[in-house]
Amino acid sequence: MKINKPKHDVNPDLAKERLKCNFNIEEVTNIIDGGKDKTVQRKKIEDIALNNGASLDEVPEECLSIKERYENAVRKSCVYGNLVRNEMLEITGIENFESPVLRRTADAFFKDISPFMLHLGMFVPTLIGQCTPEQTAEWLPKALDMQIIGAYAQTELGHGTFIRGLETTATYNPEKEEFVLHSPTITSYKWWAGGLGKTANHCVVMAQLYTQGKCHGTHLFIVKIRDLDTHMPLPGITVGEIGPRMGFSSADNGFLRFDHFRIPRENMLMKHAKVEKDGVYVKSAKHGKLTYGTMVFIRVTLVSEMSFNISKAATIAIRYSAVRRQTELRPNEPEPQILDYPTQQHKLFICIATAHAFQLTSCWLWNTFQAVLADMKKGNVDTLPELHALSSCLKAVSTSDALSHIEQCRFACGGHGYMLSSNLPFIYSFVAATRTYEGDYTVLLLQTARFLVKASEQAEAGKKLTQTVSYLNRTANADRLNWDNTHEGIIKSFQVIAAGKIGQCVKSIRDRTASGMDYEDAWLMTTVQLVGAAEAHCRAVLLNTYWSEMRKITEASSADVKKVMHQLAVLYLMYWALEKTGDLLKYSSVSKKDLDELQRRYEELLAELRPNAVGLVDAFDLRDEILHSSLGSYDGRVYERLIEEAHKSPLNDEPVNQSFHKYTKPLMLGKL
Numbered sequence: 001m002k003i004n005k006p007k008h009d010v011n012p013d014l015a016k017e018r019l020k021c022n023f024n025i026e027e028v029t030n031i032i033d034g035g036k037d038k039t040v041q042r043k044k045i046e047d048i049a050l051n052n053g054a055s056l057d058e059v060p061e062e063c064l065s066i067k068e069r070y071e072n073a074v075r076k077s078c079v080y081g082n083l084v085r086n087e088m089l090e091i092t093g094i095e096n097f098e099s100p101v102l103r104r105t106a107d108a109f110f111k112d113i114s115p116f117m118l119h120l121g122m123f124v125p126t127l128i129g130q131c132t133p134e135q136t137a138e139w140l141p142k143a144l145d146m147q148i149i150g151a152y153a154q155t156e157l158g159h160g161t162f163i164r165g166l167e168t169t170a171t172y173n174p175e176k177e178e179f180v181l182h183s184p185t186i187t188s189y190k191w192w193a194g195g196l197g198k199t200a201n202h203c204v205v206m207a208q209l210y211t212q213g214k215c216h217g218t219h220l221f222i223v224k225i226r227d228l229d230t231h232m233p234l235p236g237i238t239v240g241e242i243g244p245r246m247g248f249s250s251a252d253n254g255f256l257r258f259d260h261f262r263i264p265r266e267n268m269l270m271k272h273a274k275v276e277k278d279g280v281y282v283k284s285a286k287h288g289k290l291t292y293g294t295m296v297f298i299r300v301t302l303v304s305e306m307s308f309n310i311s312k313a314a315t316i317a318i319r320y321s322a323v324r325r326q327t328e329l330r331p332n333e334p335e336p337q338i339l340d341y342p343t344q345q346h347k348l349f350i351c352i353a354t355a356h357a358f359q360l361t362s363c364w365l366w367n368t369f370q371a372v373l374a375d376m377k378k379g380n381v382d383t384l385p386e387l388h389a390l391s392s393c394l395k396a397v398s399t400s401d402a403l404s405h406i407e408q409c410r411f412a413c414g415g416h417g418y419m420l421s422s423n424l425p426f427i428y429s430f431v432a433a434t435r436t437y438e439g440d441y442t443v444l445l446l447q448t449a450r451f452l453v454k455a456s457e458q459a460e461a462g463k464k465l466t467q468t469v470s471y472l473n474r475t476a477n478a479d480r481l482n483w484d485n486t487h488e489g490i491i492k493s494f495q496v497i498a499a500g501k502i503g504q505c506v507k508s509i510r511d512r513t514a515s516g517m518d519y520e521d522a523w524l525m526t527t528v529q530l531v532g533a534a535e536a537h538c539r540a541v542l543l544n545t546y547w548s549e550m551r552k553i554t555e556a557s558s559a560d561v562k563k564v565m566h567q568l569a570v571l572y573l574m575y576w577a578l579e580k581t582g583d584l585l586k587y588s589s590v591s592k593k594d595l596d597e598l599q600r601r602y603e604e605l606l607a608e609l610r611p612n613a614v615g616l617v618d619a620f621d622l623r624d625e626i627l628h629s630s631l632g633s634y635d636g637r638v639y640e641r642l643i644e645e646a647h648k649s650p651l652n653d654e655p656v657n658q659s660f661h662k663y664t665k666p667l668m669l670g671k672l
């Protein structure tokens with residue numbers, strides 16, 4: 001495989017690590033990419049995007065002021081957007097505008113976030129999912145060609161989670177054939193939408209639809225908010241940026257207020273419901289929640305996004321751990337590479353395994369999503385509830401796990417991991433937002449729990465359940481599982497844990513209603529357990545999917561690749577079994593002796609994976625431009641890069657800062 005050759009000599013420790021690797025790295029890269037042809041395509045796109053130096057910053061993003069950062073991000077977004085429009089989409093095919101490859105190359109341009117991210121990320125998908133064919137023909141080409149730039153304005157100051165509680169109104173006026181958009185209260189300000197503050201000239205807005213004096217709930221509208229020539233906000237629109245935040249610093253997240261702002265009737269996105277010219281409301285959707293479709297789509301794509309972010313953090317931390325030496329083990333012996341410490345391996349190898357687990361699961365979820373879309377095209381919405389339950393819990397658990405693994409990677413890099421130049425804080429703050437946006441962790445797990453409780457009741461009634469919950473049919477009456485010390489045994493035990501927890505929730509709700517509580521209160525009182533049950537279900541799905549997809553995908557692989565991929569999957573199973581020993585003790589016959597044995601095998605596995613650690617992160621094939629890390633580059637010039645980055649700090653522009661003469665010296669002389 002062609003590796004982009006480093007300009008400098010590779011750090012000798014890192015070079016030695018690469019000699020130790022005993023499997024074919026390219027084969028694993030192909031597996032992660034989804035096939036050899038996909039790797040070739042990805043590399044071609046990366047060459048187009050990254051070989052012209054357009055992504056480079058003279059001054060690191062983090063050393064710029066808020067305004068400079070935004071302006072620089074817009075400059076780069078335009079260069080990048082132009083490349084996407086003119087060259088990259090030709091290779092992926094226009095229908096793959098959301099391809100993870102494009103997402104990956106964008107990271108080379110922005111350590112933080114592109115202000116255009118939500119344009120392709122949510123505005124375009126909403127047009128695709130929510131427009132009639134006529135509306136698609138009107139808006140989509142303009143959006144894909146970037147003649148219009150859009151945002152997705154759903155969340156308000158007062159409500160993000162509870163969509164039905166949104167307050168913005170869209171009231172139809174049949175005389176003028178217009179909707180009047182209005183923000184009646186302070187809490188109805190649209191708040192948070194990425195790219196809305198300064199960049200977008202259009203946005204999709206979610207508002208309560210009123211016609212003929214009746215509210216029909218939330219619907220989507222496309223709204224032009226700025227003049228296309230001057231970019232000034234239109235009369236009736238108040239729009240701006242919401243202020244500094246933990247991350248997303250260059251994404252101009254915005255606020256928006258409508259003052260009786262009029263839009264044509266045709267600007268209601270009418271695929272699933274419409275308002276006729278005379279004001280009659282007609283609903284065509286077979287399912288009440290199809291206007292939430294963009295959210296389901298993004299939740300599905302976030303699982304792969306989490307795999308990508310963990311792989312970046314793991315690459316940085318493992319290469320650094322091969323270069324870094326610390327603490328004598330025995331007097332007068334050389335200090336070991338910190339990667340030799342089992343505790344370091346425990347922090348990091350699970351990150352490699354998790355990146356694989358999420359990548360394989362995300363491909364499987366994507367195929368499930370496509371199958372549901374195909375069903376819905378034929379008018380069958382029966383499979384949507386399972387997809388909603390699945391995408392909700394996988395989004396919640398993958399973003400939450402990614403966040404804690406990325407933080408472990410930062411811990412694994414000690415003090416240097418705290419430097420912005422390591423890129424770990426940027427990756428962390430990005431992923432921290434994903435745990436909240438597109439549906440908060442707890443809220444989404446409770447959505448899955450709703451589905452699980454119903455499924456459990458159906459299993460109890462002897463009904464055959466759909467694939468992802470079919471284990472409830474097998475385990476409904478099982479009390480404690482006989483512990484089986486195999487890989488399949490571990491997966492089965494997680495299904496039994498999930499079934500046990502769901503059963504316990506159903507029992508708690510029934511006990512509470514039996515003692516006089518109404519159902520809503522009984523549900524509320526059980527929500528701590530319900531979140532735990534939905535998480536357990538998600539773990540069972542993840543373990544089962546990773547294990548079976550890994551075996552399928554490596555069927556034709558070389559023996560060495562098969563072995564290392566198998567070791568990673570086993571590591572993942574054991575890691576989670578050891579994390580959840582309390583649950584195993586509660587729901588299976590596992591003994592202390594079994595758990596001690598599992599711990600010993602886990603520690604042996606860390607040692608077996610140790611020689612391949614650098615090879616495994618090299619297989620993620622993340623170019624230095626994408627990693628943006630002083631600690632994680634391919635050549636391992638860690639200390640040289642830290643010094644180079646320190647010199648870029650604007651505080652080093654002059655030997656004495658003016659504040660010395662203005663403040664410090666007067667203080668020293670007692671003249672302040």
Ligand SMILES: CCCCCCCC(=O)SCCNC(=O)CCNC(=O)[C@H](O)C(C)(C)COP(=O)(O)OP(=O)(O)OC[C@H]1O[C@@H](n2cnc3c(N)ncnc32)[C@H](O)[C@@H]1OP(=O)(O)O
Pocket residue numbers: 117118121122152154155160161162163164194289292293295296298384385388437438439440443447450451
């Ligand atoms: C590149 C990308 C960058 C992205 C940047 C970030 C962008 C954003 O954050 S955009 C804003 C995203 N916002 C959110 O995700 C909000 C989260 N909230 C929600 O999704 C919903 O309000 C939710 C699901 C919590 C509750 O919805 P609500 O309308 O109150 O429904 P609820 O009463 O709980 O459920 C009613 C039924 O609808 C079902 N349902 C809810 N949502 C869906 C859905 N999306 N699909 C299918 N069914 C659904 C429920 O399962 C339930 O079914 P049943 O009655 O059979 O049990």
Ligand SMILES: Cc1cc2nc3c(=O)[nH]c(=O)nc-3n(C[C@H](O)[C@H](O)[C@H](O)COP(=O)(O)OP(=O)(O)OC[C@H]3O[C@@H](n4cnc5c(N)ncnc54)[C@H](O)[C@@H]3O)c2cc1C
Pocket residue numbers: 118152153154155158159160161162191192193194248253433436437438439440441442443446
């Ligand atoms: C970086 C970033 C970018 C974003 N981009 C966009 C965008 O482009 N467009 C857009 O429309 N929105 C966007 N959002 C908004 C985002 O979707 C919401 O913040 C998110 O859906 C959570 O809603 P909330 O903020 O109202 O939280 P809340 O719902 O107020 O949550 C606060 C706490 O209450 C808990 N809680 C809430 N409801 C329940 C319940 N029913 N049961 C139990 N616990 C509950 C939650 O678990 C949480 O702990 C963005 C947010 C961020 C951080």
